[in-house]
Amino acid sequence: MSWRRRLRKVTVVFCSGVGLNSLPCYTYFVLMALLSVFYMFVQKTNFFFGKSVDSDKKTQHSWRLMSDLRRFSPLYTVSIALNNGHTGTESVESMEKSIAHYFDQYGVFNESLYCEDVRKLRDELMRLNGKKQQ
Numbered sequence: 001m002s003w004r005r006r007l008r009k010v011t012v013v014f015c016s017g018v019g020l021n022s023l024p025c026y027t028y029f030v031l032m033a034l035l036s037v038f039y040m041f042v043q044k045t046n047f048f049f050g051k052s053v054d055s056d057k058k059t060q061h062s063w064r065l066m067s068d069l070r071r072f073s074p075l076y077t078v079s080i081a082l083n084n085g086h087t088g089t090e091s092v093e094s095m096e097k098s099i100a101h102y103f104d105q106y107g108v109f110n111e112s113l114y115c116e117d118v119r120k121l122r123d124e125l126m127r128l129n130g131k132k133q134q
Helices: 003-015 019-043 111-133
Strands: 046-053 060-069 075-083 090-098
Touching: 075 111, 090 111
Parallel strands: none
Antiparallel strands: 046 060, 060 075, 075 090
């Protein structure tokens, strides 16, 4: 049996029914399409959103981490953006390295190297942001 025929059988079984029985099937596909469009056009390269609260508990800063790896390019760009709750300005710091820097000779991703580079970016951004406030 070909894969097209199997897919047709799965679709018929999954979406079979009349009236309200087929509503979850169509709802699922519509919501997944909307989610795909949202990630493709709105979020683009963002992979983390977070908030931090200052010690005075009155201001919130929002953080955004972005990554970019162009097609056929060995260079990987990671960026971090801080939206300052005091001033409302956004500061962005980015770093570009070879993607091979984060993998060992066996092709295993070295998370500690990646986290270290993100921490350096964060510290640099905080240092620059602290100088702007003073």
